[in-house]
Ligand SMILES: Nc1c(NC[C@H](O)[C@H](O)[C@H](O)CO)[nH]c(=O)[nH]c1=O
């Protein structure tokens with residue numbers, strides 16, 4: 001089996017400075033969440049974006065939390081520019097793993113595509129705690145930063161498209 005290696009992280013986009021990013025973390029495993037959050041916050045800091053962190057019980061609650069908070073922030077005139085989902089789903093004895101892993105991912109994809117919301121999915125779906133730690137640790141695969149980087153990359157694309165719509169003379 002190929003061992004994953006830390007992916008080279010991209011330089012932060014230049015047009016996301018000051019972005020307001022909602023970070024929703026499912027604090028199901030504290031040690032994992034600490035690492036994912038530190039990684040995501042580091043990526044947002046590097047891009048000079050503002051992270052607003054909200055905690056929910058588990059991965060299944062993340063999509064609804066994002067949907068609710070994004071809508072309320074827009075209504076309040078303080079919209080979020082992007083969102084990051086952080087969590088860890090570790091397979092147990094039953095099929096519940098498949099529900100939690102698949103449904104949270106599916107709902108996040110729908111939220112992002114339908115809502116045109118730049119969204120990074122940092123919900124780990126793994127077999128063991130060891131796999132989770134290797135992916136969560138900032139000093140290792142740093143998947144929290146990867147999720148934040150992904151959200152910022154799509155936000156940069158969105159802002160660039162808005163600034164110069166395709167086909168405009
Ligand atoms: N087993 C894991 C869960 N399960 C809980 C669900 O996410 C949800 O909170 C519950 O079904 C109530 O709606 N959540 C994780 O984030 N990680 C797990 O490993």
Ligand SMILES: CC(=O)[C@@H](O)COP(=O)(O)O
Nearest residue numbers: 090092093094096097100
């Ligand atoms: C991912 C889960 O929901 C899982 O941790 C629950 O464990 P089990 O399948 O043994 O109930």
